[in-house]
Amino acid sequence: SVYIGASWLCLVVDDHLARWVLMSAAFTAYFFASIEQVVHFYVLAEQNVHDRSRWLLAAQVLLFAYYGVIFMLAVFGAISASTEQVLYTWSDMMAKVVHSIILVSASRGDDVVKIVRLSDCAVSAANDLQRMISQANVPIFQVNG
Numbered sequence: 001s002v003y004i005g006a007s008w009l010c011l012v013v014d015d016h017l018a019r020w021v022l023m024s025a026a027f028t029a030y031f032f033a034s035i036e037q038v039v040h041f042y043v044l045a046e047q048n049v050h051d052r053s054r055w056l057l058a059a060q061v062l063l064f065a066y067y068g069v070i071f072m073l074a075v076f077g078a079i080s081a082s083t084e085q086v087l088y089t090w091s092d093m094m095a096k097v098v099h100s101i102i103l104v105s106a107s108r109g110d111d112v113v114k115i116v117r118l119s120d121c122a123v124s125a126a127n128d129l130q131r132m133i134s135q136a137n138v139p140i141f142q143v144n145g
Contacts, residue, residue, distance in 0.1 A: 002025070002026075002029045003025070003026040003027070003028075003029035003030045003033065004026075006022045006023070006025040006026035006029065007022070007023070007026040007071060009022050010022040010023045010026060010075065011075070023075065027068065030064065030068060033064075034061050034064070034065070037057050037060065037061050038057075038061065040057060041054050041057045041058060044057070052102050052105055055102060056099065056102045056103070059098055059099075059102065063091065063095050063098075066091060067088070067091060070084060070087045070088060070091070
């Protein structure tokens with residue numbers, strides 16, 4: 001959140017030196033936040049965490065880099081304020097769609113894994129019961145009710 005505050009202040013300060021200091025602080029803080037996310041990506045890979053969680057991290061780093069590009073284009077006057085707003089709006093919408101796709105996909109993947117595990121447990125329990133019945137040394141009577 002430091003880089004968000006610094007980048008906002010960068011837009012409202014009149015002094016050019018202060019603007020450059022704030023912009024440098026914003027991108028330095030973003031750089032360290034991104035490095036932390038990339039390291040986390042590789043830690044999750046080593047721990048065999050589901051791919052979708054890792055790709056969500058990667059998508060976030062790329063998305064925030066794109067926000068930085070939009071910010072820099074606006075700061076240096078390469079795009080108009082209305083173009084900047086349109087790019088941010090579309091980026092936000094796409095971020096929500098991509099996050100939703102990844103999260104729903106991860107949730108469904110987890111559900112499928114749970115169903116397969118429950119099915120395996122049920123088959124194993126049925127096999128155990130069948131084996132106990134077939135190996136029982138006592139007669140088993142059936143009572144119809």
